[in-house]
Amino acid sequence: MSTSRGLREITTPRTEYDRKKTQRSRLATSIILTLDSNQISKIKRDFMWGVGRGPVEDKKPRSAISITGFIKIMMSTIRPGDFRAKKEEMISSLMELFDQMDLDGNGTLDFKEFLATIVQVGLSGADEGVLNPIKHYVEGPSVKSQKNPTQQVLKYIPSQKKVMMREGQSGVIKFLNVEDFGKVKKEIRLQKSGLLGCEYIDMGGDAKDVIVTCTTQHLTFWGGISSGRTTKLEEILTRQPQTCIKWVANANTMFTGTAAGEVHWWNILQDVNDSSTKMCRSKVLHTFEGHEDVVTSIQMIPSMDILLTASLDTTVRLWDLAKKKEKFRFCGHRAGVVDLAYSEHYRFLLSAGIDHDVCVWSPFADRLVFKLKGHGSPLLGVEFVPGTPQIVTADTEGWIKIWDARNFACVQTFLSTSKICGFTTSGKENKRILVSNVWSMYAFDQEGGPYCKIEGEDKETMSVFNPKLLSFLTGGVEVVRVWNALTGELVKAFRGLARADITDFCLDVRGRKFILGTLDGHIEVYNYQNGQHMKSLQPHKGEILHLAYGGATTLVSIASDKLIKVHDEGPVETAPVLLVIPMHEDNKRIEVVSCDVSFTLRLAAVSFNNGEVKVWDIDTGKREHEYKEKVAQDRYAVKFLGRLPLMAASDDEGEVKIYIMRPWCQSRESSMQLLNTHSKYGDDEDEGPNNGEDMVPVITSIAFSDTTNLMFTAEEKGTVKAWDLSGIINKLKLVPIEIERDTTCNPLHQLTEFCNSTTKSLSMVNHGMLPLKPVWVVNMEMQIRKIDAHEDPDHILVTPLDESNVTLIDFEGKLLGKLRKQAQIIKRKPEEVKWNLRPDVERLIVMARERLKRVESCIKREEASVGIDSAFYQVQPDTKAKKFQELKDNLLARKAGIAPNTMVPDANVLRAKSPKRRPTNINKIKQNW
Numbered sequence: 001m002s003t004s005r006g007l008r009e010i011t012t013p014r015t016e017y018d019r020k021k022t023q024r025s026r027l028a029t030s031i032i033l034t035l036d037s038n039q040i041s042k043i044k045r046d047f048m049w050g051v052g053r054g055p056v057e058d059k060k061p062r063s064a065i066s067i068t069g070f071i072k073i074m075m076s077t078i079r080p081g082d083f084r085a086k087k088e089e090m091i092s093s094l095m096e097l098f099d100q101m102d103l104d105g106n107g108t109l110d111f112k113e114f115l116a117t118i119v120q121v122g123l124s125g126a127d128e129g130v131l132n133p134i135k136h137y138v139e140g141p142s143v144k145s146q147k148n149p150t151q152q153v154l155k156y157i158p159s160q161k162k163v164m165m166r167e168g169q170s171g172v173i174k175f176l177n178v179e180d181f182g183k184v185k186k187e188i189r190l191q192k193s194g195l196l197g198c199e200y201i202d203m204g205g206d207a208k209d210v211i212v213t214c215t216t217q218h219l220t221f222w223g224g225i226s227s228g229r230t231t232k233l234e235e236i237l238t239r240q241p242q243t244c245i246k247w248v249a250n251a252n253t254m255f256t257g258t259a260a261g262e263v264h265w266w267n268i269l270q271d272v273n274d275s276s277t278k279m280c281r282s283k284v285l286h287t288f289e290g291h292e293d294v295v296t297s298i299q300m301i302p303s304m305d306i307l308l309t310a311s312l313d314t315t316v317r318l319w320d321l322a323k324k325k326e327k328f329r330f331c332g333h334r335a336g337v338v339d340l341a342y343s344e345h346y347r348f349l350l351s352a353g354i355d356h357d358v359c360v361w362s363p364f365a366d367r368l369v370f371k372l373k374g375h376g377s378p379l380l381g382v383e384f385v386p387g388t389p390q391i392v393t394a395d396t397e398g399w400i401k402i403w404d405a406r407n408f409a410c411v412q413t414f415l416s417t418s419k420i421c422g423f424t425t426s427g428k429e430n431k432r433i434l435v436s437n438v439w440s441m442y443a444f445d446q447e448g449g450p451y452c453k454i455e456g457e458d459k460e461t462m463s464v465f466n467p468k469l470l471s472f473l474t475g476g477v478e479v480v481r482v483w484n485a486l487t488g489e490l491v492k493a494f495r496g497l498a499r500a501d502i503t504d505f506c507l508d509v510r511g512r513k514f515i516l517g518t519l520d521g522h523i524e525v526y527n528y529q530n531g532q533h534m535k536s537l538q539p540h541k542g543e544i545l546h547l548a549y550g551g552a553t554t555l556v557s558i559a560s561d562k563l564i565k566v567h568d569e570g571p572v573e574t575a576p577v578l579l580v581i582p583m584h585e586d587n588k589r590i591e592v593v594s595c596d597v598s599f600t601l602r603l604a605a606v607s608f609n610n611g612e613v614k615v616w617d618i619d620t621g622k623r624e625h626e627y628k629e630k631v632a633q634d635r636y637a638v639k640f641l642g643r644l645p646l647m648a649a650s651d652d653e654g655e656v657k658i659y660i661m662r663p664w665c666q667s668r669e670s671s672m673q674l675l676n677t678h679s680k681y682g683d684d685e686d687e688g689p690n691n692g693e694d695m696v697p698v699i700t701s702i703a704f705s706d707t708t709n710l711m712f713t714a715e716e717k718g719t720v721k722a723w724d725l726s727g728i729i730n731k732l733k734l735v736p737i738e739i740e741r742d743t744t745c746n747p748l749h750q751l752t753e754f755c756n757s758t759t760k761s762l763s764m765v766n767h768g769m770l771p772l773k774p775v776w777v778v779n780m781e782m783q784i785r786k787i788d789a790h791e792d793p794d795h796i797l798v799t800p801l802d803e804s805n806v807t808l809i810d811f812e813g814k815l816l817g818k819l820r821k822q823a824q825i826i827k828r829k830p831e832e833v834k835w836n837l838r839p840d841v842e843r844l845i846v847m848a849r850e851r852l853k854r855v856e857s858c859i860k861r862e863e864a865s866v867g868i869d870s871a872f873y874q875v876q877p878d879t880k881a882k883k884f885q886e887l888k889d890n891l892l893a894r895k896a897g898i899a900p901n902t903m904v905p906d907a908n909v910l911r912a913k914s915p916k917r918r919p920t921n922i923n924k925i926k927q928n929w
Helices: 002-010 013-033 037-049 067-077 087-101 111-124 726-731 747-758 822-826 841-866 868-874 877-895 907-913 918-928
Strands: 137-144 152-157 162-167 172-177 184-189 197-201 210-214 218-223 231-237 242-248 253-258 263-270 280-288 295-301 306-311 315-320 325-331 337-343 348-353 358-362 367-372 379-384 390-395 399-404 409-415 420-425 432-437 440-446 462-466 471-475 479-484 490-495 502-507 513-518 523-527 533-537 544-550 554-559 563-568 577-582 592-598 603-608 613-617 623-627 635-640 646-651 655-660 671-675 699-705 710-715 719-724 766-769 776-779 784-790 795-800 807-809 815-818
Touching: 013 087, 013 841, 037 067, 037 111, 067 087, 067 841, 087 111, 087 841, 137 409, 152 432, 162 197, 197 242, 210 242, 231 280, 242 295, 253 295, 253 306, 263 306, 306 337, 315 337, 348 379, 379 420, 390 420, 462 502, 462 784, 462 795, 471 502, 502 544, 513 544, 513 554, 544 592, 554 592, 554 603, 603 635, 603 646, 623 655, 646 699, 710 784
Parallel strands: 152 420, 295 337, 337 379, 592 635, 635 699, 671 766, 699 784
Antiparallel strands: 137 440, 152 162, 162 172, 172 184, 197 210, 210 218, 218 231, 242 253, 253 263, 263 280, 295 306, 306 315, 315 325, 337 348, 348 358, 358 367, 379 390, 390 399, 399 409, 420 432, 432 440, 462 471, 471 479, 479 490, 502 513, 513 523, 523 533, 544 554, 554 563, 563 577, 592 603, 603 613, 613 623, 635 646, 646 655, 655 671, 699 710, 710 719, 719 776, 784 795, 795 807, 807 815
16 A cells, blocks of 8 residues: 555656756756857857857947847757757756856846856766765864874875874884774884885785885885884985885885985885895886975876876976876975875865965866965875865864865864874774874864764754745754755755854845855855855844845845845845944944844834834835833844734733834834733633743744735744734735835835725724634644745744754644654654645646747747848758858849849859959858858
């Protein structure tokens, strides 16, 4: 029975719509990622002049194109056969792509928006790994490893799964376990001091476990590491101090760098028949010369037979091992380069410099790709964590940064220890970073790893519904997640978006961008599809308390610095501030408690800890209303009731007061009171809620539905109630405000006209306590921070204050589902993870088909209206040549005095009658065409 039910769920219109929606999004991303430089140049030319055309005299290039023009340009540029998609699927995907690229939402697209989207999608890598964000590292155990201050250099040996530690230049080498690094697994005391470097090599066979050390004059091979009986296998006298060693296991070869800038290529031969101490015969195959200072690091790309070297001469050089010569030189650092790291998976090279920067190079393109900036002192080294997108960098002051190789974003920054000597990562399975100074060693463990079992996923304290893309956006102080509203599944997770804790966010009217507000007052705009940063807005000097987006491109921000700022978020790269409204200028004791914005009424309401509620006009900055009780009461929630001219405010006595806004009512005392009672107490007045303090709990959040006239209230302890306000709304003869915003008209005049056409102005309304009881009451069994009511589909989004999941209930109080992470779903039974939110998918499919038909018909009309020019560029090459010949013959006929409608004579006859300069005119025609 369950199997048949599962099959039916797979083939429902909801799941089918979700599948096609995902396919369109993936196809649109694939189209962007397959564009090369030539195609982008062609698209830019077509943007300005049209498909197939070039610059025309006395004609300015186009500044923007419509959706039909964009589809024509893309269809003429890409090869649809490469994507194995039908024409309708391609057009639908290009429509989705146009919506993503139209950043300002004006229905047209310029090339700057097109290029910005390409860069963002290219950096995000088609959303690669967004469900596996890099988790943070937390401080782990530490041990004192030295009695006397000694420089400790660390290196992880993957084949042995141990950490090799070299104690300065003393000749003491220790092997440590990653888990219990305080205990020495093996200690080797070499009969050599003054070590400049060492390398562990695995040669296989009987000569396994060999250590190579370098000093100012010798290169020494040591064997017997496993048995504990260390013997000197070979010692080579060198002319220059060897400063670094690199062993390449799969090539059975070794490279060393010198203080003079030379790089030696060694061939290490193992003699298994020789039982004496001299088991290795080493010789230099080649010496690469070119560096002008000390060689500090060596890496190799085996797949390309390329050697990479870094030096204090500020350069990184690529050496061709086959031709034994320098292939390319990277010059991007302003000071010496101290370390290199290469990733086979991501195929780029990292170089850490004394100039505080990490340069990202592409050995395939021979160019600088990016610079990782953020360190404030010279770098100590850089490492990739194999099998992960993590890049770890450390500087000489002890600061460690974790970077994401997928987008070069800094995920985490923490201070390890002062006087840092070395650091090393310990592989994908251990998820631990070890750091050493002259006295001790410190461990930093990644959340969710074997040594830090506590999940680092912070709780969701904010949530919003995106009706345009049918998804939910939730967030905590560090992470933002995107959930599929059709299935309730987690789709994307973005970490490290903001420098400080996230305090609030909102969506633009198109659902293509989300705006974050932070604890330090910054406001940042990000792409909803890939989480890429788009621009920054003018910051506040305090915590962002509320963000609201409405109208066309208006963003309102309210912060603890007691300022309301109105921004124009429309421009692609900037967001000018249109208006700044000060709230309380002098009294520093007054703080903002709650706030809300209504773009229908063009008002912003703010409640304060002294019991005042003030309302400002967001177009003029004028204070329209001010409500203050005779007895000072704390205000907990302020909310405009949908598209009605009403505002609700709750206080600490359990009352909700409803005020009528201008222009319907100008009185500051006009209000209705609603007591937060519970229907379980019955109708007996003696058993009413006034007999106990806990009978009137405080309301912390309010929501409203225009279609049902239901007001929903939430208490901090977890109770949600629904109140029917239809009676009072009908008595006041109020209707939802429906006004098409006219930028040429004063918004207040439009509201006044609508008020006069629907109902008379209410000079004074005071109904006192409303005799209402809740329609239903639901205990959510969690602490509630906020609730929001949404329509189409009808649901209430309940955001928790504790570590519970974001929960959805319908307008009758029934559970629709919870936004659970994958780990939580696995631990629960199937019946506990049901998702009952049902959008009207059939209507969405019909709307998508109608839009597709409109776009296709517009394309056909444009092609028909253009005439010969459009037809000329749409035909095949042989037909194009034929049309050109006809046009040429007609031109010759006109020059020869023959009527255009008559039969054109032979071309040789026309040439005989035509002037000598006639071919020049034909060449001009060719150029124009």
